Amino acid sequence: MEPTHLLELKNVTKRYGENLVVDNLSMQVDRGEIVALLGRTGAGKSTVMSLLMGTITCDAGSVRVAGFDPSRDHDALRGMMAVSFQTDRLLPWRTARENVELGMLILKRPKDEVRAKATEWLARVKLIGADDKYVHELSGGMRQRVSLARALAVNPELVLLDESFSQLDHATSSVLRRDFSQIARELKKTCVFVTHRIEDALDIADRVYVLAPPARVCLELNITEEDRLDESRKQALHDQIAQAIGGDEEA
Ligand SMILES: Nc1ncnc2c1ncn2[C@@H]1O[C@H](COP(=O)(O)OP(=O)(O)O)[C@@H](O)[C@H]1O
Ligand SMILES: [Mg+2]
Incomplete structure (x- = not known):
């Protein structure tokens, strides 16, 4: 049941x-x-x-x-279940894309799917063009976006x-909140x-x-x-x- x-x-x-x-x-x-x-x-x-x-x-x-x-x-x-935290827990030696791919790789999803989903999610969280940037090259807001993309890319039921x-800061946080709630509602997470x-x-x-x-x-x-x-x-x-x-x- x-x-x-x-x-x-x-x-x-x-x-x-x-x-x-x-x-x-x-x-x-x-x-x-x-x-x-x-x-x-x-x-x-x-x-x-x-x-x-x-x-x-x-x-x-x-x-x-x-x-x-x-x-x-x-x-x-x-x-x-997928999680994302205050401290974004990104791996500094991996790029934004590689960090987004990580969750899917751990779950042993097929390579081509991983690549395609990462591209899709980098776009969804508005990080187009930041694929190849390393963590230290990203702002705090962008890091949180990578972290959210990594969590959501595995298509979890619960986030x-x-x-x-x-x-x-309040302005960055407010935009991120809006983007996140839009995505979560659209995908019914x-x-x-x-x-x-x-x-x-x-x-x-x-x-x-x-x-x-x-x-x-x-x-x-x-x-x-x-x-x-x-x-x-x-x-x-x-x-x-x-x-x-x-x-x-x-x-
Ligand atoms: N691993 C732990 N060992 C001992 N005490 C802990 C541990 N984790 C949290 N606590 C204590 O539990 C209480 C609640 O902590 P926490 O759940 O982190 O609260 P919040 O996330 O609301 O700030 C605090 O008093 C904290 O010191
Ligand atoms: Mg806490």
């Missing part, structure tokens, strides 16, 4: 030694949704991402991706982004992204989980296209979120 939610955390608890980092957290994400995990630094957002990726396990509760346990069912989930937009910036969430997400430390949901909000287009509605949502996290943390 197809699981109802693509992604589901049920009563998840995680400790590092004595330190409670995730506190009885439950959340669900459906196919095609773009969901933000928003909270201050230290709220446990990245830990939740690690649980979803299966790089760590929880102490209690359950984590399911497409009905599978990401910390165990590696074969079933191979190629289904996980951890602070992919929030390290950039399911996306969970972590951010500490309210504007990131308001610009992109269909739904926001506001997390308070240790990671637990202190507010859940739906955001519609109408909310995004109406400045006063947007401001009201902004204020509501800012209050929930105890002030607007900017960085």
Whole structure:
């Protein structure tokens, strides 16, 4: 049977030694949704991402991706999830193109497909002409674009982004957010992204989980296209979120 939610955390608890980092957290994400995990630094957002990726396990509760346990069912989930992080994790000795190709090569996709997909994705993220540039020749925004292209080129069902937009200046970040959400919606990707910036969430997400430390949901909000287009509605949502996290943390 197809699981109802693509992604589901049920009563998840995680400790590092004595330190409670995730506190009885439950959340669900459906196919095609773009969901933000928003909270201050230290709220446990990245830990939740690690649980979803299966790089760590929880102490209690359950984590399911497409009905599978990401910390165990590696074969079933191979190629289904792609990740992109704040620090772009590009390989400096590879060009933009070679970095985009990497994810596909790891999944042993055919060489000609890899080449064609890389070309397609470099264009989609607006990096035409930057193919042969090495990482140090790219701006921060361009690096994030390479990282997003690398994640999306494997055609994953689920995309996980951890602070992919929030390290950039506001103008660069805003354009990247717009481009990313356009692509994600067009391709109907399911996306969970972590951010500490309210504007990131308001610009992109269909739904926001506001997390308070240790990671637990202190507010859940739906955001519609109408909310995004109406400045006063947007401001009201902004204020509501800012209050929930105890002030607007900017960085
Ligand atoms: N590998 C780890 N070992 C011990 N403590 C950790 C580890 N990773 C995160 N933590 C702690 O868990 C808490 C949440 O961290 P994190 O998930 O990175 O939060 P966020 O991404 O919201 O900033 C912090 O107090 C952090 O120090
Ligand atoms: Mg983090």
